[in-house]
Amino acid sequence: MKFFIDTANLKQIQEAQSLGILDGVTTNPSLMAKEGIKGQANIIQHYLDICKTVSGDVSAEVITTDYEEIIKEGKKLASLHPHIVVKVPMIKDGIKAIKYFSDHHIKTNCTLVFSAGQALLAAKAGATYVSPFIGRLDDTSTDGISLIQQIVHIYQNYDYQTQVLAASIRHPMHIIMCAEVGADVVTCPLDVILSLFNHPLTDIGLAKFLADYKKSQ
Numbered sequence: 001m002k003f004f005i006d007t008a009n010l011k012q013i014q015e016a017q018s019l020g021i022l023d024g025v026t027t028n029p030s031l032m033a034k035e036g037i038k039g040q041a042n043i044i045q046h047y048l049d050i051c052k053t054v055s056g057d058v059s060a061e062v063i064t065t066d067y068e069e070i071i072k073e074g075k076k077l078a079s080l081h082p083h084i085v086v087k088v089p090m091i092k093d094g095i096k097a098i099k100y101f102s103d104h105h106i107k108t109n110c111t112l113v114f115s116a117g118q119a120l121l122a123a124k125a126g127a128t129y130v131s132p133f134i135g136r137l138d139d140t141s142t143d144g145i146s147l148i149q150q151i152v153h154i155y156q157n158y159d160y161q162t163q164v165l166a167a168s169i170r171h172p173m174h175i176i177m178c179a180e181v182g183a184d185v186v187t188c189p190l191d192v193i194l195s196l197f198n199h200p201l202t203d204i205g206l207a208k209f210l211a212d213y214k215k216s217q
């Protein structure tokens with residue numbers, strides 16, 4: 001399973017990259033705004049900085065919703081760097097645009113997916129990734145992990161090549177459950193990735209090993 005980091009914060013991306021386990025980055029307009037990145041030139045420069053930091057795919061989201069505009073914006077984003085994946089919302093014009101991008105060998109991430117039917121459309125259009133938002137589903141008393149399982153199952157039935165990218169990850173058990181049901185990718189905030197390290201028995205065991213070593217010197 002690939003690990004992406006879900007942030008536009010360069011320091012956090014660098015920290016995750018330095019662990020040697022990072023496969024890519026997802027951003028969205030809210031995450032860019034959170035970092036104070038404003039204006040087209042700054043946004044483009046920030047995507048380039050992210051692409052220089054990681055060796056994997058970097059999702060850059062379009063902020064247009066009309067087919068022709070999405071194509072124009074997506075082509076511009078894709079031309080910035082080979083790592084760029086054009087992130088397109090799950091709307092009719094978005095699906096049409098994903099089909100266009102797929103036919104023109106431009107990688108896409110179909111975002112804001114909340115149902116198996118939407119995921120089926122994304123796969124049929126040839127999306128590289130589909131992003132079901134599991135945390136936001138959990139927030140509405142709907143089991144996000146069951147949706148991941150359902151999409152993985154449907155894609156396997158028809159050998160769709162679209163990768164299931166579990167998004168809106170909130171805690172380490174989301175990551176474990178995604179791995180259990182066969183998600184291709186999880187995209188997580190840095191603190192959730194780091195929480196996978198936590199186990200008190202590791203800390204206690206290491207402290208004892210080091211103390212015993214000291215005693216033996």
Ligand code: E4P
Pocket residue numbers: 006026027028111131133135136167168169187
């Ligand atoms: C991923 O591509 C999304 O941008 C992100 O995971 C959404 O997460 P949130 O629900 O925590 O905003």
